[in-house]
Amino acid sequence: MFGIIGQSLLLATAQAAAPAAAAPASAPATLQQQFDAASDAAQDGKCSDAITAFEALEHNPAAMKSPVVRGAIGVRKGNCLVKLHRTDEGEAAIRSGLPAMVAAGEVFVGDVVNAHMGLGTAARDRFDYARAGDEFRLALAAGGPQGRFRPLLALSQVSIFDPGPEPLAYIDEASRIADATPSISKDFHAQLLTLKARILLNRGEKAEGYALLKDALKLQGGLSLKVSLSDVATRSDLAIAAMLLNKRDDARNYLVYTGAGRMDQAPFSRAENMDVPLCGSTSGLTPADYAVVEFSIADDGSAFGVQPIYSTGGREIALAFARAASRWSWAPAKVQEIKPFLRYAMRVEMRCTVAGARPQINEPLTSRFMQWAAPLLAGRTQGGTDGAVAARASALLDQSRKEGTDQLTVALLGMLGLNPVTDTASANTYLQEGLGLALSRNMPVETSNWLRFAIAAQRNSDKPAATRAALRELLPVVTATGDALAIDTVRLQIASPGYRLSAPVDAPTLREAVIADPALPRDHPLKINALLQSASWAAQNRDFSQAQQIFQQTGLSTEQCAFIGAAPAIRRTGVSSTDYPMEAARMGFEGWTRVEFDVDSAGRTRQQRALISYPPFVFSDAASAMAKDFVYESSYRPGGDTACAGAAQNIAFRMN
Template identity: 45%
Template sequence: MVAPTLVILLAQAAPAVAPAVPPGASLQQRFDAANTAAADGRCAEALPLYAALEAEPKLARNAVAMAAIAVRKGGCQTRMAQVEDGEASIRRGLPVLEKRGTEFAVDVREARLRLGDAAQARFDYAGAAEDYRAALALATGIFRIRPLMALSRVTMFDGDGAAIRHAEEALTIATGDKLARKELAVVRTQYARALMNAGRKDEAYRALKASLKEQGGLTMRVGVDDIVTRSDLAIAARLAGDQDAARQYLAYTGAGRMRDTPFANAKQIDLPPCGGETGLKPDDMAVVEFSLADDGHVIGAAPIYTGAGREAALEFARAVARWSWEAADVAKIPLLFRYTTRVELRCTRAADRPALTAPLAEELAGWLAKEGVALPDPAGRSDAVLAPVQRDLLKRAAGGPARVAALAALADNSVVPAAERTAAWTEAAALSRTAGAPAPVRTYLAIRVAQQRADSGRDQRAALRALLADPAMAADPLSAATLRLLVAQPVYRAAPPPDALTLLDGVVDAPALPARHPLKVGAMLQRADLLAARGDLAGARAAFERTGLTEEQCALIEPRPAVRRAGGDANDYPMAAVQMGFEGWVRVEFDIAANGTTVVPRAIAAYPPFVFNDAAQGILRDARYTSSYRPSGNVACAANTQSVVFRLPN
């Protein structure tokens, strides 16, 4: 019973293979050869055979034969990660086979299972359940186990007990048919997981301990099924308040025991928002399991545990499906852990906070639209999925605005290596000049080049000053205001420049910008901070009041306070984690008070689950940021995030 995710990952590396079919073989022989290859899991051999059979004129008039070929071909396509094509092929042939009754019952059952797996992978758990029920209706005896297990997986967050009943029946069949102990353990683990999500934690803990025993106990030999059971045991032990046991079970999965924590290098981590349609609350927690493809995109994200219900569980999993790593970092992760990794998640309170360069970015988008350039809509796809699409688009973009657009899209992709991004921004900036782009467009691209090349905040400030000295950029109101504000803002462990007030006054008093332009508001806020730091509280209050915003609104506007002191030292590494050899990371969300202290840090993403949360929150609690002026001294900057990485010394 191999998980669908694992099958897909293994299929990635399987090239199409020319099948061994004797020359002059009959249609029946070719059909049998394709079926044998598919049944043996050799889909790379079966697919070319099925495709050739579909093209045979003699078969075109045989609706049943064509339907059987379509369904079996589609099954192989889904196993080879050609999910959309596979689903279409299955649905093309399935109605014909269903009308034939028991003659094709096995094909129909397998097809329904494949369709259910595909629906589950795209987070349509209701649709998956329908297909799995249809498969279950055609199954008897031991063949009921697979659809029962699948149904349990997609219903275990519904709170109606169905997931437990499905897993319980599967366990009864598995026990009665005397499956091998390890196979029986897989079924028992799913039963325990259904119990755990129903809140029956003590029963779940006992069942998982029995599953572990069936797998041979806590040995140093680790396979996918062992990792799954031990990971579930870590959750169950934590729910039972047995923290030492939770850490021990987690240690025996191998999680957090990879040198240099390659999982910490994620380039894109999306998290579901608190509130909204799902009604997620800050205390809602989920554990999500996923696999990583070689190119750094997530495959098969699936919720494992949450107490917040189905919609919340799926929202957490959808977020993880948009995560991305660089391919070079994925290569450092042992293959087994690319197949199955778990993270602990909570929702985020962060709202969109436009960058200071956002108005210039809008000018770029407007110029490209006028030039008739349209780029593919990301449509929720991760950067790792988009990168090859963007590289292909760049290859086909000959020059002018179309190439500027393609370069900018690729350069803005987080998984593209730094050198490639720098080269793309540099070429885009040069092309924008030769293409006659407006000054704001040229400024935006030049700023991105400076930001990409700078080794420090001071280096970036110097590069931005050089741009401000360019007569064309200084003469454009939007360009000049953006550059002045960027130069004036504080950077890591460096005070604002001596002429910061002069720079900010140039933004506030710019006649060409509207009174409530975002850059002017940002300059007023930063001006209030500087005046307060100099003891001019009356001037600070006047500058703040000119923004026309409430303190809560100001907390969501750039620029943000800069780090003055990073919290934490070697003593913050949890001793229990040291003893177990754990490394890992935690993303922490926190507010920054007007005096620069942090407020209510909370872990919102962690790997491995449950190990470093308290330590990471403590480190951020000790961090200090530049102070900000707020009349009542309230929060200056809400919902900031910072990743804390825990590495053991070599």
């Protein structure tokens, strides 16, 4: 370990200690010893301990006099922060320390290399592979002949989607270094072959990649019940290669030996928040593009270690899918049901959606609550995954309750009640507490009404008829407050059909009340929604002239309507046990798919396609075929145009 605390500082420390009458039984550690202990902890991967120790030194003016000391602490602490996914803090610390390490000369070459590796890792974690490559090349140049292996390996990983000779040159040189190093294990050689094969697959060299992966599998001992993360990676890549070569049975056989699709051992369900990127010119994605993305799930339900494995469209296409996956979150309670090993290196097949977030009936009411809460929450809970936001909000809630900051408490309770990773029972508890506090402190009626609505909607979210009954009980309560937005939201929610739940007999009266309400502007989303439902109602009763007249009042084109109008309710699925893919059943696979499609005005589906599938390639075709039999409520559209573009349903494949 570098002894970089200056000699004069050590002498000063010793002199300061000299007047003591008697040395204690255990003398306090010198600054040099503290620095060495922190550096050793960082080197051993004990980053939490290292950060604490480095921060103690940062608060010691004597230690921070030397620019070299400050620089070394910045780089070493920063690298630990990056490893703990505190990327922004880590990058800032590394950049603050790097100039001093460069100026200090050859003795600190290792710190310079580590600084660039840390900055490259931070960029990679932000999915800025171009910047990551720049930093890894700087590390390669700084390290000299003896320090090339780590940068070469990192460059191979961030260039797997790049054209040109460089990606293969990086992995080939790294492999030659490994071949010349007797201590490198067979398993590590297999990992290098797997990485090279991944580069080849993304270049369209499928047969060559498949052959390399088979060599890697041999080095790992073949298909067996012994499973490590590197085994899973090789077998999963073999499944991709086999599928690309149309060796479908071989692909499924390799997947069997990864543990994927075993829902009894790893009940991996869809995340509470699992959005996919939008197709179009902004993202550069087309409906034909797809990717296989790998990720792990942390204890708090957030996704980490996200990386694209295979993509049909190059680097930016692959990274667009990976960015979307990095924002996914699971409820922590569900995560605990998955065996720890099986939370790592999970993979899904992804495609983009042709429809953005379709407005929900309650969206204006919820947006109004969030506008009230935003100034109270400013700078406190924003940023990160749903799980991270929920964790920060929960910690702040305890503090806010103690301090009696009632409005902040209600805002936090509302945020936790809304958060997708909060389970239904806890969400209801948060919302009930928030409503009680809002009423007792005479907070704005708009705040109380949103909480009332959220409670009614949450209480029986899986029972549409019970939810409708709860909203009917709520309607006179909000009517008494005179809050037009809350009143019309409840009216329209009651009037709307749901899965196996027809519109009620008083739906026309409820919709007309929304349309005629002078408190809302003519183009308000609730009025547009009510008009579209009324037009469809008239068409179902064969009054097409009335339907046309009502539709014209929306001011929408049929194309706009297909994307922003309310999605029609599903009437039946036509799904039966015979729809389960025989090959998947034979091998014991279970999983799920989110399938997207358009719905025409007669309620039939068109353009069926899988958006997300787990495991990759197993259920995508079956789910798309099943969606052809779905039947939705008919909707009025002039000329019989598309009623709903980009509707979606989740399909679970479970064996009894």
